[in-house]
Amino acid sequence: MIKASVNDLDALAARSPSELAMYLRAQRWQTVRQDDAAVRWVKIVGGDEYEVVQPIESGIRDYAARVRDVVQVLALAEDRSELDVLRAISSVSTDVHLVRLFPADEDPGMIGLDDGVQAYENLRNLVVAAAYSVSAKQPRAVQPARKPADVLHYLRGVRIGPSAEGSFVLSVHTAVPPRLTAEPGEDATPEPFERQVSLRIYEAARAAQEAATAALAGADGLDVFNRSVTRGVSANLCEALVGLGGDARHPVELRLALAAARPTARSFVPVRFRRDHLAVLESAAHEFRARSAEEDSVVAGNVVRLYREASATGEVSIAGTVEGDDRLRRIWVELAGVDYETAVRAHQEMLQVSVRGDIVRRGTRSYLTRPSGFQILPDPSDQ
Numbered sequence: 001m002i003k004a005s006v007n008d009l010d011a012l013a014a015r016s017p018s019e020l021a022m023y024l025r026a027q028r029w030q031t032v033r034q035d036d037a038a039v040r041w042v043k044i045v046g047g048d049e050y051e052v053v054q055p056i057e058s059g060i061r062d063y064a065a066r067v068r069d070v071v072q073v074l075a076l077a078e079d080r081s082e083l084d085v086l087r088a089i090s091s092v093s094t095d096v097h098l099v100r101l102f103p104a105d106e107d108p109g110m111i112g113l114d115d116g117v118q119a120y121e122n123l124r125n126l127v128v129a130a131a132y133s134v135s136a137k138q139p140r141a142v143q144p145a146r147k148p149a150d151v152l153h154y155l156r157g158v159r160i161g162p163s164a165e166g167s168f169v170l171s172v173h174t175a176v177p178p179r180l181t182a183e184p185g186e187d188a189t190p191e192p193f194e195r196q197v198s199l200r201i202y203e204a205a206r207a208a209q210e211a212a213t214a215a216l217a218g219a220d221g222l223d224v225f226n227r228s229v230t231r232g233v234s235a236n237l238c239e240a241l242v243g244l245g246g247d248a249r250h251p252v253e254l255r256l257a258l259a260a261a262r263p264t265a266r267s268f269v270p271v272r273f274r275r276d277h278l279a280v281l282e283s284a285a286h287e288f289r290a291r292s293a294e295e296d297s298v299v300a301g302n303v304v305r306l307y308r309e310a311s312a313t314g315e316v317s318i319a320g321t322v323e324g325d326d327r328l329r330r331i332w333v334e335l336a337g338v339d340y341e342t343a344v345r346a347h348q349e350m351l352q353v354s355v356r357g358d359i360v361r362r363g364t365r366s367y368l369t370r371p372s373g374f375q376i377l378p379d380p381s382d383q
Contacts, residue, residue: 006071006082013064015089020054020070022178023092026260027078038066043077050077093261095198096161097172099123099244100253111168115246120160122243123170127158129237130201134193139229142292143236145324154193174198178261195262202256204232206271208241212280225284235288238281241273249275294359298323299331299368300377303347312336316343318353331359333368342376352377 006012021039029041029052039054052073055066071089075082101119103111111119131151132143161171176194191199207228214224225233244252252273258264273281301320308314313336322329333355335343346353353376357368 006068006086009064009068011086012067012071013058015067015086017054017056017058019089019092020067022261023074023089024052024054026092026263027074045077088260091173091257091259093175093178093259095174095176095195095259096257097198097201098255098257099170099172100255101168101170101244101246102251102253103168103246103248104250106168108167109163109169111250112246112248115248115250116168118246119168119170119244122240123160123172124155125236125240125243126201126205127172127197128155129234129240130204130232131155131197132236133204133232133234134196134200139232139234140292141226141229141234141288142294143234144295145297145322147324150193154197157194172201176259176262178259179263195258198256198258200232202254202268202271204234204237205241205254207231208233208238208281208284209271209273209277211284212273212277215280215284216276222280222284222287225288233284235285235292238285238288242278242282242285245273245275245278249278251275252278290361292360293369294322296356297359297368298354298356299329299333299359300352300354301331302350302352303343304330306340306344306347308340314340314343316340318355320352322359329366331366331368333357333371333374335371335374339371339374342374346376351379 024041027043029043031039032042032051033040036056037060038056040051041054042049042051044050050073052070053066054070055063057063060066071082071085074085078085099119101111101115103115106112128147128151129143131154132147133139135148135151136143157175159173161173163169163171174194174197176198177192190196208225211224211228211233214220215222218224225238241252242249254271256268258268299318299320299322301318303316304319305317306314307316313334316333316335318331318333319328320331321327322331343353345351353374355368355371355374357371359366359368361367
């Protein structure tokens with residue numbers, strides 16, 4: 001088997017001395033000597049002693065060549081390609097989620113345009129659902145569209161990385177602070193928010209897969225999903241997992257590789273969703289939304305239908321979006337007095353409106369209860 005070597009000096013020079021040191025420490029190399037220019041590390045593998053010289057400063061003339069020397073020795077010690085070693089060093093302080101899709105009748109690495117766009121959108125939704133689950137004080141079967149500040153701050157630090165070999169693969173990279181203790185478990189402080197979200201993505205996906213399997217095989221039906229809400233399962237998470245499969249419901253596999261700079265003793269087996277799993281997840285999401293309200297939601301859009309009899313109140317249908325969710329939805333709301341007259345004017349003049357309240361499902365319709373702040377939005381062209 002041919003193992004890829006690395007000769008790209010720019011790629012080698014991009015790896016910092018701290019990344020090299022964190023990787024070597026995480027792989028249990030031991031320092032034996034240090035001076036102003038370099039640190040010498042050694043490790044015994046299979047009875048053979050390996051030694052690397054890690055440069056301390058990246059500004060030296062031959063820094064890239066010295067990094068290449070380190071990578072070459074690591075590749076020998078770990079019995080893998082230099083390219084794999086360099087990738088591992090690059091993600092030494094990054095938790096990586098790999099989402100592998102299996103589109104039928106497609107070449108490896110290829111997927112239909114619409115399914116690909118949908119996959120990336122729902123990859124974000126998956127991360128958001130997990131982050132909100134960590135942030136919220138109590139688990140919720142249906143998460144609000146408006147997300148708290150710590151979730152939005154976290155999202156700004158998440159990156160989509162390069163694809164990998166096999167089928168169609170998406171990757172999510174989240175930087176985490178390094179663990180300063182020598183062994184996992186020695187540090188009694190809680191895991192940082194970033195690591196908590198990484199674990200929640202995996203744990204919630206696994207809980208959803210287990211619930212779907214149980215619903216297919218047992219008599220509990222969708223009730224098993226209610227018991228999984230405490231593990232991070234929600235309508236939002238189920239919809240994101242279904243959306244990853246696209247309209248064709250391609251099978252989905254999730255893998256987690258935690259940052260070597262913050263090691264853990266846990267292992268993470270791949271979580272796989274078949275097409276029948278995705279169908280059950282879709283039903284579970286509908287069931288969650290039918291039973292739970294989307295609290296404190298802001299709906300913005302156009303009034304597309306009005307209905308009022310002799311009573312003081314009338315029904316208004318708004319076609320638009322919920323704040324924090326780009327999906328086009330149709331929401332019904334009951335308005336009275338001045339608010340209803342405002343809705344009539346907005347309909348006649350084709351003006352956009354907004355209103356706040358709790359969204360609930362009644363049959364096939366979504367209704368906004370406890371409406372407040374109904375108003376016509378300013379025309380952007382007038383600003």
